[in-house]
Amino acid sequence: xxxxxxxxxxxxIAYTTMADQVENHLREYIIKRSIKPGDPIPKExxxxxxxxxxxNVVREALSRLRMLGMIESRKKRGMILTQPDVMKxxxxxxxxxxxxxxxRKQLFELRLVLEVGLGDLLFRRKTxxxxxxxxxxxxxxxKATTQIERIRCEVDFHSTLYDMxxxxxxxxxxxxxxxxxxxxxxxxxxxxxxxxxxxxxxxxVKILYDNNAEAYPNAxxxxxxxxxxxx
Amino acid sequence: xxxxxxxxxxxxIAYTTMADQVENHLREYIIKRSIKPGDPIPKExxxxxxxxxxxNVVREALSRLRMLGMIESRKKRGMILTQPDVMKxxxxxxxxxxxxxxxRKQLFELRLVLEVGLGDLLFRRKTxxxxxxxxxxxxxxxKATTQIERIRCEVDFHSTLYDMxxxxxxxxxxxxxxxxxxxxxxxxxxxxxxxxxxxxxxxxVKILYDNNAEAYPNAxxxxxxxxxxxx
DNA sequence: TAGCGGAATATGTAATACTTAATGGTGGAT
DNA sequence: ATCCACCATTAAGTATTACATATTCCGCTA
Numbered sequence: 309x310x311x312x313x314x315x316x317x318x319x320x321i322a323y324t325t326m327a328d329q330v331e332n333h334l335r336e337y338i339i340k341r342s343i344k345p346g347d348p349i350p351k352e353x354x355x356x357x358x359x360x361x362x363x364n365v366v367r368e369a370l371s372r373l374r375m376l377g378m379i380e381s382r383k384k385r386g387m388i389l390t391q392p393d394v395m396k397x398x399x400x401x402x403x404x405x406x407x408x409x410x411x412r413k414q415l416f417e418l419r420l421v422l423e424v425g426l427g428d429l430l431f432r433r434k435t436x437x438x439x440x441x442x443x444x445x446x447x448x449x450x451k452a453t454t455q456i457e458r459i460r461c462e463v464d465f466h467s468t469l470y471d472m473x474x475x476x477x478x479x480x481x482x483x484x485x486x487x488x489x490x491x492x493x494x495x496x497x498x499x500x501x502x503x504x505x506x507x508x509x510x511x512x513v514k515i516l517y518d519n520n521a522e523a524y525p526n527a528x529x530x531x532x533x534x535x536x537x538x539x
Numbered sequence: 540x541x542x543x544x545x546x547x548x549x550x551x552i553a554y555t556t557m558a559d560q561v562e563n564h565l566r567e568y569i570i571k572r573s574i575k576p577g578d579p580i581p582k583e584x585x586x587x588x589x590x591x592x593x594x595n596v597v598r599e600a601l602s603r604l605r606m607l608g609m610i611e612s613r614k615k616r617g618m619i620l621t622q623p624d625v626m627k628x629x630x631x632x633x634x635x636x637x638x639x640x641x642x643r644k645q646l647f648e649l650r651l652v653l654e655v656g657l658g659d660l661l662f663r664r665k666t667x668x669x670x671x672x673x674x675x676x677x678x679x680x681x682k683a684t685t686q687i688e689r690i691r692c693e694v695d696f697h698s699t700l701y702d703m704x705x706x707x708x709x710x711x712x713x714x715x716x717x718x719x720x721x722x723x724x725x726x727x728x729x730x731x732x733x734x735x736x737x738x739x740x741x742x743x744v745k746i747l748y749d750n751n752a753e754a755y756p757n758a759x760x761x762x763x764x765x766x767x768x769x770x
Numbered sequence: 771t772a773g774c775g776g777a778a779t780a781t782g783t784a785a786t787a788c789t790t791a792a793t794g795g796t797g798g799a800t
Numbered sequence: 801a802t803c804c805a806c807c808a809t810t811a812a813g814t815a816t817t818a819c820a821t822a823t824t825c826c827g828c829t830a
Binding site (some may be wrong): 351352353367381382383384385386387 | 778779780781782
């Protein structure tokens with residue numbers, strides 16, 4: 309008796325609603341028919357009738373896909389499949405205050421990993437104009453008098469690096485995660501925010517100018533060492 | 540007249556529905572009241588009445604949040620906030636066949652960046668048991684006779700690295716993106732899949748055994764060079 | 771022929787009723 | 801007095817209907 313109760317205790321969590329099932333059906337439908345962005349999908353009423361559920365349920369499922377940018381709908385034209393923004397889902401969930409400490413730290417680690425590995429994209433895609441932008445930021449940083457200004461330069465510098473990598477998806481990833489990072493940095497900055505690692509932003513820029521792809525990863529590692537040593 | 544038409548031509552795209560607005564209201568509500576996982580949120584009918592919309596609309600909004608794992612609902616207990624899986628949103632969107640070539644390549648670049656930068660997490664968290672797992676894979680790879688077996692070893696090796704990094708979010712990220720990678724690899728493998736870079740898996744394992752954190756990034760860069768040179 | 775206007779269509783919103791499941795309390799039996 | 805069974809209540813899930821809104825198409829008129 310108590311064994312049975314144990315067995316079924318966690319069952320209700322996996323309970324799926326009609327809307328869940330319709331959502332899955334629609335995903336399958338899209339994939340199996342290899343429907344492409346721009347192609348129309350069936351009308352709400354048609355779907356409802358085909359699956360034997362109320363239009364209401366169908367609308368819940370469609371509403372979800374619409375939120376993710378997978379479909380768009382116009383009043384009479386019906387609905388069409390759209391090329392979704394792959395990072396849209398992340399954007400919808402990530403908000404610093406609802407993420408617990410543990411996850412925030414993991415995302416921050418992710419950032420460190422990205423920046424160390426960013427080199428090869430940078431060396432292949434950097435432009436003169438972007439290098440000069442970095443120069444300006446470094447100069448601004450040296451003249452900075454307030455802590456706030458220095459932090460702003462820090463953010464600008466690393467954001468510019470992501471720009472230079474020439475990968476829109478990566479850039480978007482970074483933009484979404486940024487607020488979380490600031491949250492973590494604030495927490496860490498009590499210790500050693502001014503004393504960034506022994507490698508300065510200026511050193512990094514020089515390496516970029518010199519096309520020294522070998523030197524980049526370890527230079528960035530040293531630059532981020534204050535953070536890395538906290539792992 | 541035609542100027543006016545021009546001005547409003549793109550307006551309808553940004554058109555927001557009631558469900559969109561309710562969704563945003565709920566997000567705000569959660570954030571402003573700093574509601575934590577486990578805390579209850581108002582009943583559907585209460586929300587509908589408070590915002591002056593039909594319960595139908597409210598349900599669409601709630602359905603979205605539920606899909607993202609932000610809330611859970613039971614028949615009578617009402618709904619509670621839950622700690623969402625940050626990568627859930629990604630998982631829902633990412634399917635190789637609906638992503639266009641351009642985005643797939645960007646995601647593959649992201650993978651290369653991650654693996655090069657992974658070193659510091661590995662050196663801080665690797666265990667003896669995991670290193671031995673790598674040994675086994677390398678050995679299996681050397682004995683492999685078929686191309687399929689070699690590819691399987693390749694995947695296992697790199698997956699194990701993500702395991703060793705000890706970052707659940709990063710691991711999940713990798714697991715979600717894997718199918719996309721396979722898609723890209725298939726496309727690239729016509730050229731030089733067998734001839735992975737001059738640095739072998741065995742070399743990488745040795746570096747891990749030696750605790751040589753300085754050598755790791757550039758070793759991985761060389762290992763991935765066949766892919767990197769395609770950028 | 772141009773443009774005006776109405777019919778048709780498909781999504782968006784509202785309202786109502788019913789189903790289902792979980793909770794809580796009441797009352798009866800031992 | 802305790803325990804169990806049953807019913808009432810509550811809130812989410814589903815269904816149905818009706819209407820609003822916007823867009824397309826077509827035909828009519830000037």
